[in-house]
Amino acid sequence: MLLAAAGSETPSLFWIWPFVTLLLAIAILPLIHRTEHWWHQNRNKLAVALVLGLITLAYYHQRGFGVTHGGHTTEPGWSTIGSVLQHAIVDEYIPFIVLLLSLYTISGGIVVRGDIRATPAINTGILAFGGLIASFIGTTGASMVLIRPLLNTNKERKCVVHTVVFFIFIVSNIGGSLLPIGDPPLFIGYLRGVPFLWTLRLWVEWATLLVILLAVYYVWDRWAYNREEKVDLARDNADIQPLRVAGLINVPYLVGVILAVAFLVPGKELDLGFLKFTPPEHMREGVQIALMALSMLTTPRGLRRENDFNFGAINEVACLFIGIFVTMQVPIEILHANGHTFAEKGFIHPWQYFWATGVLSSFLDNAPTYVVFFETANQLTREPGEGIIKLVTGELIREDLLVAISCGAVFMGAMSYIGNGPNFMVKSIAEQSGVKMPSFFGFMAYSVAILVPLFVLLTFMFFV
Template sequence: MHEAAMPAYWSVIPFVLILLAIAVLPIAAEHWWHKNRNKLIVSLVLGIPVAIYLIMLGRFHDLEHQILLDYIPFVSLLGALFYISGGIVLRGDIRATPRNNVFFLATGGLLASFIGTTGASMVLIRPLLRSNSERKHVVHTVIFFIFIVSNIGGLLTPLGDPPLFLGYLRGVPFTWTFQLFPEWLFTNAVLLLVYFLWDRRAYAQESLKDIRSDVTHIEPISIKGTINIVWLIGVVLVVAFVNENYEPFRSLIQENQFYKLMQVPFLLGLIILSKWTTREEFRKANDFNLEPIIEVAVLFIGIFVTMIPALILLKVHGPELGLDTPVKFFFATGLFSSFLDNAPTYLVFLTTAQGDMTIAQFIAKDALLLAAISLGAVFMGANTYIGNAPNFMVKSIAEQTGVKMPSFGGYMLYSIGILMPVFIVVALLFLA
């Protein structure tokens, strides 16, 4: 068998183009881009040539691995969390005051570490939008929701965010991420404070008519479809235990390189259980539909395929990047996590930092490097709409309710202006 050839640098162009399409087409061709069919066309037009090129280079294994072992489990997990959480109805309409909105965001930031950023996002985004439906100034609330609930809140356990789960499968102890609690607390506290001050000013700009409408439409909070909490716990258990670390799966995995696919039937089974045990009116009450998860699926198939040359080049040339301090690893991991999927990016930089050491030896010698890589992958997935999958879902759901979300570049103006100063302080306080 011939040794696989390295992809050329120009082979990353389709990946750059798909990023540009996501950034530009919602503005330049809003009506056309709105249809998921057209997003799929863009993904296929850019992805298929890259797939053919990789096969010609003898890198079919990389393509097979990316689709079967990364993309399918990735979409299956997100789909399960999305569908099951869509059956949980938080009814009611509390006043959309800055204090109550902070409570929503803080609760989501805590839940994200235990039911995943996707689960927490899908459970809470609709109630938050409903409570704020009488207000005109809502965009900043959704953006901070993406920052905190869809990303930064998921730092405390391997179940919170896919990069940390991959680290757990590589041998990082399950409880190790609890050591990142000071960084988690500091970053969330700063963002919640900034949000509170921002929202208090925005609240003062609301018209008296809208404020009165908000006050008169108060309805006590109640929860329906609670059986889905059981199925969400089931998803967590599948992700935690259906892997090579536990019998009876270890012996099966040793004989099957596609072991990650074993989680898929379990997740599909939980989706079916959720459908059978949830009254259809609950999902109707959530205005639930499959468009957001379809949007993620069709866009990320293109992203996952076109990113392969970039990941290969990054893995080979990573040691040449001069990454020799935790601060450098934090920002390098974060930069690539902003535009590549943060899970494979985490693995690339973990491999680069680990070298020939075992995970146990690496943690004993360079625990601060592992902390930097973990923080960069989880935190800076919030920098763009594509840094972490829940970002796109939240954006799509908000737009379906009439919130005019910023473009790809417009969102980055928020993330650069708000998040990057916070991340610089995090680096100086915890990693320098």
């Protein structure tokens, strides 16, 4: 966590403009006729992200106070830039992109062959299966394994956009609520002392939202199915092939990545019974890269060709998120600098934490947003008692606030394309398959219309 230096000024709110500008570029440039083709090139996305990132670094160089990172307070100037880059790139961006890249590459070697009918019941079943496995292989892993089979199943249909949107809602986000390996903010909570299996406590909120979303999707898809051309449905019914899975050699690699993320935590002792050791920095990422390389070497090349696998989707994420991770340091720093005042202003209720964490997680990276409100909630609890859980670190936290923070961070990551890493990759893969996905604001029109009313319902059911 990057903090303003103790006793120093709070960062100027004005300097969130590079972050806001990058969000607006992602949202608006694809919609403008003159910039649409230009923005489609990943090198241009990277150029915009780097320019805005450099402007943010220039602010950190010129301002008159440093930052606190890892217990060390920097001097203003180059020392501050070094600390910001260490935190944004080395500590956050590299682990983030290595995890996404390894899961994306390994799962790209798993081919689900065959073509089943694209009926509302079957589509709903695929989404439900994805929502179930996302907690166990991560939202990225589940998204990459299932998005291509789902698109292939629906290739004869014309009304497919809503299916991909609900896939992002369910598989790429909400499904990953039950274990720390499901979604990054829950993993951060585990690193900060939340018991590994505590997240199973979220099953009621998870199941409630999942069941309602699946029901809404089924009704929507039934309506869309009845509007399809009869000739398309006839082709879909005629072209039936049994499902078969190839590339199963990648399953152990996928499990290996998940275990590496769960247990190779830098600086945290790993006790295997017969062996105790403390993983060094970046060992986790090294193992993931090694498993990815093994996947590339041992998987027949034809399988990835059959999957239409390419690195375009992950390249787009890498180009944009390097700018997002740098420019978001200022808004995260401002949030943290003001965190201690939240309780003084009556910020003590679960519904407040659910919405504050969730809304910010829609546009900021949900992991550091989770940390801000996790630490804020930590400051409210001093004595053990009913409704208080003891963290592995020995600290205490109100369980109702932890539930609200966890649900807000995971659930509302579905609100925008940048709310969670897999969202952009699913969008890109769908577009490569010929699906005309909605724009940034177009996607938010879906999420506001569908998810916000459900979040209001959850608020009254669980958080007030």
